[in-house]
Amino acid sequence: MNATMDTPDTRPHLWARGVAVDFTHDGVRNRVLHNIALDIPRGSFVSLIGPSGCGKSTLLKVLAGLLAPTEGEVRVADVEPGEAARQQRIGLVFQEATLMPWKNALDNVKLLMEIARRDLNNDQINERAMEMLTLVGLEKSANKLPSQLSGGMRQRVSIARALALDPEVLMMDEPFGALDAITREEMCEFLLEIWARTRKTIVLVTHSIEEAVFLSQEVHVMATNPARIIETLPIALPLPRCEATYALPDFGMTAGRLRALLKHGHGAGAAA
C-alpha cells in the first residue's frame, strides 16, 4: 500500500519483531536481547533506556544494520536495516564525536559527503556542509580544529556530519554522556530544535531519566538478563520543551514513573 497526500502514511518508520541477539564467548552462548518488538512512528523522537549492560547499544546496532540479529525481523522504511544504511537513510552519532583531529569543523562535516555523494561537486559539498554547520549554530567555527572546540561543539559537528547526508533516521548512542550537566541540558534543547526543524525520526539511547523524558515522545524501557522491553511509556509533555518543562508537575510524575519501571526492570538495583 502506497501512502498518498490524502492517506497519510501511518505505518511505523522502523519496526522490529521477535528480535533476539546471542553472543558466543568461549563456546558459551549468551542471549543478550530477547523477543524485542518495537514500532517507531515516522518523525517521532523515541528513547531506549535501561540499566547498564542491558543491551541498548546492541539493539541500536541491530536497528542501524551494524549487527544482524540471531532471530527476528527488522525494517527501516520497509527495507532491511543493512540496506537502509547502504541507501544512507540512517545517520549515526556516538558518545565520542569521532572527528578527524587534523581536519577543521567544515572538512569533518564534508567527509562523509565526499565519500558517499559522488553526484555533488566540491562547491555543492561545501555549500551543504556550511548549511549543516549553520543549522547546528557553528557557522563561525567552520575553520576551527576539533581541539579548539568544546565537547558540546564537537558533538554538534558530529550531528551536522550525520545530517549532511540527509538521513531519514538519526540514531544516537549516549551522545551527551561525556558532557557536563549544564552542557547536556543545552544540547537537549538544541537537539529538540533540530528535530523540530528537520522532522527526522530520532532514536536515542540514554541512561538519563531526565533526558529521556525531556526529549522523547515515547520511551522504551528495557530490563536486563536477557534484555527485553518491559514497557513503552508515552510522554505527553507539551512541545516545544524548554527549561521550564523540567519544572512541570507532569515532568516530575513521568520521571518518577520511569524511575519505578527501571527499578522494577533492574531487580532490586538502582535506576539510571
Ligand SMILES: Nc1ncnc2c1ncn2[C@@H]1O[C@H](COP(=O)(O)OP(=O)(O)OP(=O)(O)O)[C@@H](O)[C@H]1O
Ligand atoms: N560483540 C560482543 N560480544 C560479546 N558480548 C557483547 C558484545 N557486545 C555487547 N556484548 C554484551 O552484551 C551485553 C549488552 O551490551 P550493550 O553494550 O548492548 O549494553 P548497554 O545497555 O548499551 O550498556 P551501557 O548502558 O553500559 O552502554 C553486555 O553484557 C555486553 O558485555
